[in-house]
Amino acid sequence: MSARDRILAKLRAARPAEPNALPDLDAHYTPRARGEAKTERLARFRAGIESFHAEVHISSEADWPALLARLCADKQVATMLYGADTPAGRRLDQATFPATTLRPWAGQVEELKADLFHRVDAGFTQTRGAIAETGTLMLWSSEAEPRTLSLVPPIHFALLDANTIQPTFFDVLRTENWAAGLPTNALLISGPSKTADIQQTLAYGAHGPKELVVIVINAEGDAQ
Amino acid sequence: MSHQPQQQSAGQPIAFVSAQALRARMHDAVNNPHLRQSFRGAMDFLMAKRAAQFPDQDELDSLRSLSEGIRQYSLSKLPELLEQLEANLTRNGVKVHWAETPDEANAIMLGIARQHQAKLIVKGKSMVSEEIEFNHAMEAAGVGALESDMGEYIVQLAGEKPSHIIMPAIHQTKQQIAKLFAEKIPGVDYTDNVDALIRIGRNVLRDKFESADIGLSGVNFAVAETGTLCLVENEGNGRMCTTVPKVHIAITGIEKIVEKLEHVAPLYSILTRSATGQAVSTYFNMISGPRKAGDKDGPEEVHLVLLDNGRSQAYADEQLRKTLQCIRCGACMNHCPVYTRIGGHAYGTTYPGPIGKIVSPHMMGLEQTHLLPTASSLCGACGEVCPVKIPIPELLIRLRGEANSAPHAHPAMVGQGAAYDPKISFVWRMWARLYGRPSTYRAFSWLATRFRALTPRKQSGWTAARTPLQPAPRRLRDMLKDRR
Incomplete structure (x- = not known):
């Protein structure tokens, strides 16, 4: 008998005859739902992620590439890596970045690993959405936007559409039915990398990005 | 710190220090003011941060009940869920291995390392x-195993073990770490x-x-229905370890x-609110x-x-x-x-504190660990804050009973009766x-009050640190009789 069979046999012999009743998650979440409008969700998301040391800029569909170019210049980003084959990537293809070389991700990670670790100053990604309750971004890895793009470069620029901010993680899992099909890597990000492992003193930029910059696309006329 | 009883020479795993020596180590720890100051400060900090995350008692109560319910539900279906997890992970392209013992687990992972001619595991x-x-097993086989969590990296560099399951280097001051890095x-x-x-740590580890x-990596939650491994972290080293190298090995307990x-x-x-008082991890x-x-x-x-x-x-035991x-x-x-007061x-044992006292006896047997459940005042704080409502004090009492009862034919755990003493039992x-x-x-009370002068002055363990017990000159029932 294999280790697997022995472990399972022991567990089966001891398992209760009837499994417990399925826990009722709605009983906890439904009465606590806030029913916030988009503006309030954006405000709460912003307060949350800013409290985790992320930078948030509100922009519009038309203006965000110019804002990103300005931010790159301010932060002295010489090279920014991005995924070209996305709606945002196609906008960047046409944008002018006076101080920054835009480099589309090309090939497998092995081919650009050295550059990724040593020469790229920033990575740019879209986001799938965000969570208001905790100030959290949601990223799904894709062929166009690989996992290391938001991990290895010292600065991570993330583009967020204010319409995709949801109240809670639970709401996201439910309404978007993530269980029906997850990508290789789904990721929640709440701020730049940090640690408090030395005497409970908070320090940013432990192993991942030192800076997280969120650009929120919010239609004109909405809350700034 | 000149007085550092917890420091082990490199290569001597602290988990196998005899638990019989628990009292001596506790004594040393209690008499180490630096260590006590570090832990007191850190624990006060973490308690305050946790409390700040739960301003709404009603929400906390509801979330604890829900979390307990989910964990108990999952355990009630554990064998099926493990099979479902295995099937879905396999479908997703993940290779699933099973190990009954630490040696088996290390052998599996060493096999993977050999297959890839790996020199370094991060x-x-x-x-x-x-x-x-794991680290010792790999080192013994000539494969490097390097910790990349900042706290774990510090602890490994110092040749120590984690003193806390979430903040491994909590016993070290920044001056000690500064000295360690410089050396x-x-x-x-x-x-x-x-x-x-x-x-400095970032630069070393990036390479x-x-x-x-x-x-x-470890695993915080394994999701059966999707075949997904969830990891909670702040530093990004977990993402690095699971994303950059060509091979990722995750290890987790079956629960x-x-x-x-x-x-x-x-x-x-x-989890994050209870652990470090964070609304969410990074x-x-x-x-x-x-x-x-x-991809x-x-x-x-x-x-x-x-x-x-x-x-x-x-x-196998409903309570345990x-x-x-x-x-x-x-x-x-x-x-x-x-x-x-004593630190981790x-x-x-690998897992210190209240959870360590109730989980270690199953991993190491009661012969090694029967003193652990006695290192508690049964104040109940652990059970009160547990996010999944584990009745830790009850389990401590149960384990004391298992250790001290006469050995019998169908013990609930290895080492049952390890602390059994026929005289004490009598x-x-x-x-x-x-x-x-x-x-x-x-x-008995009538005799005890009359012959109280015969009470021995030395009363074994009791008088080691306390004045001897002596029956009162008069019984309560007699005193009450007088008052009537």
């Missing part, structure tokens, strides 16, 4: 890898600036992420499983397989090792099974008056008999 934080002494890392000068120290052959993806939402929330990483056709990065192979190591023994509800937040140790190393039986019936109790 590790994300994993208490299960500590539990099986152990080539080209580094002494600095006790925390930002500078973290920068390792880039060059390592294998990344190792860390939930059925539905939505079950992770409340557990994740209560990263929540959900891995559902290796690099697929079209541009990620490991080409992902392995999951499912470890038993005594968990199925706990599972509650031990497996644990989501490893560490709140029980943060709130434990014993842990705060004095326990001599004394307690006599006591029960005297106190069990009014007539014998009356006769």
